[in-house]
Amino acid sequence: xxxxxxxxxxxxxxxxxxxxxxxxxxxxxxxxxxxxxxxxxxxxxxxxxxxxxxxxxxxxxxxxxxxxxxxxxxxxxxxxxxxxxxxxxxxxxxxxxxxxxxxxxxxxxxxxxxxxxxxxxxxxxxxxxxxxxxxxxxxxxxxxxxxxxxxxxxxxxxxxxxxxxxxxxxxxxxxxxxxxxxxxxxxxxxxxxxxxxxxxxxxxxxxxxxxxxxxxxxxxxxxxxxxxxxxxxxxxxxxxxxxxxxxxxxxxxxxxxxxxxxxxxxxxxxxxxxxxxxxxxxxxxxxxxxxxxxxxxxxxxxxxxxxxxxxxxxxxxxxxxxxxxxxxxxxxxxxxxxxxxxxxxxxxxxxxxxxxxxxxxxxxxxxxxxxxxxx
Numbered sequence: 001x002x003x004x005x006x007x008x009x010x011x012x013x014x015x016x017x018x019x020x021x022x023x024x025x026x027x028x029x030x031x032x033x034x035x036x037x038x039x040x041x042x043x044x045x046x047x048x049x050x051x052x053x054x055x056x057x058x059x060x061x062x063x064x065x066x067x068x069x070x071x072x073x074x075x076x077x078x079x080x081x082x083x084x085x086x087x088x089x090x091x092x093x094x095x096x097x098x099x100x101x102x103x104x105x106x107x108x109x110x111x112x113x114x115x116x117x118x119x120x121x122x123x124x125x126x127x128x129x130x131x132x133x134x135x136x137x138x139x140x141x142x143x144x145x146x147x148x149x150x151x152x153x154x155x156x157x158x159x160x161x162x163x164x165x166x167x168x169x170x171x172x173x174x175x176x177x178x179x180x181x182x183x184x185x186x187x188x189x190x191x192x193x194x195x196x197x198x199x200x201x202x203x204x205x206x207x208x209x210x211x212x213x214x215x216x217x218x219x220x221x222x223x224x225x226x227x228x229x230x231x232x233x234x235x236x237x238x239x240x241x242x243x244x245x246x247x248x249x250x251x252x253x254x255x256x257x258x259x260x261x262x263x264x265x266x267x268x269x270x271x272x273x274x275x276x277x278x279x280x281x282x283x284x285x286x287x288x289x290x291x292x293x294x295x296x297x298x299x300x301x302x303x304x305x306x307x308x309x310x311x312x313x314x315x316x317x318x319x320x321x322x323x324x325x326x327x328x329x330x331x332x333x334x335x336x337x338x339x340x341x342x343x344x345x346x347x348x349x350x351x352x353x354x355x356x357x358x359x360x361x362x363x364x365x366x367x368x369x370x371x372x373x374x375x
């Protein structure tokens with residue numbers, strides 16, 4: 001197959017690029033390793049809701065319907081992306097895993113060779129839209145393999161209720177950890193310890209029924225220092241001093257923390273209430289596993305039934321484009337959407353998180369890529 005543009009990944013970002021190209025009369029083919037669109041969303045737990053409001057979370061027409069509510073549930077968002085792909089008659093090849101992308105060997109032909117599990121495809125342009133959370137990552141804790149304890153990444157948990165009545169050690173208090181902790185308390189886990197290495201920036205989704213995402217967007221032109229100060233002010237107003245519950249104030253505000261670490265803010269939907277009521281406990285980070293027990297850095301031992309790792313993700317792009325000098329030391333793209341830097345014809349979308357929401361960026365990033373390809 002030879003195409004003008006090959007897009008890798010049929011999530012929100014990939015579908016946005018395909019639609020933006022079609023509006024400019026440019027054909028594209030989307031290669032998706034899974035059997036359907038929005039596979040990363042389908043695999044998440046059943047209680048998941050978007051952390052951004054409906055109005056900012058969709059792509060350009062069609063929009064997410066008002067019936068989905070302010071905070072769109074997982075299944076409603078998946079249905080929306082399905083309708084979006086159908087509406088734009090997006091050409092998608094499912095169960096097509098991309099293994100490697102290489103420049104065309106010919107000196108007379110500009111373009112790319114895309115090696116998949118079933119063959120080699122050619123295109124003038126390649127857009128990588130596989131996202132930041134492609135590969136769940138877990139630390140290699142000492143003694144884990146010999147312990148016999150059940151260790152599961154939060155990405156593999158499809159039903160929070162599956163852990164009801166169990167003792168759970170949740171590792172990580174980032175966005176996914178704070179999210180799932182509230183749901184685990186709701187479904188009635190027997191014990192919930194939350195192992196925290198770095199105190200997270202936590203904000204409520206709303207204050208007095210006003211979504212904080214909209215407040216963040218309104219203050220987008222303010223200096224980073226001012227935005228961090230305001231975010232910490234909202235945190236104190238909503239939650240008070242959490243240090244007495246074992247959760248210290250983070251050193252950096254959410255904007256500086258994102259810029260320096262790539263880790264975004266965590267949105268509270270029950271985590272803080274559970275912490276204050278004693279239904280979950282903050283504990284130190286893991287040092288090692290010792291048989292059925294987990295030993296923490298402060299010497300405390302806990303005996304969970306399940307260790308649930310909310311320890312982040314990796315892009316998994318190294319085998320695909322790592323040889324093209326397009327990634328930084330963390331495996332994230334160095335080429336922003338619409339960037340004309342070399343290598344020409346290779347584009348990335350959906351790899352730049354934002355405190356005020358990632359999904360809203362996909363349409364604008366897709367537009368920049370489409371304009372560059374059209375030129």
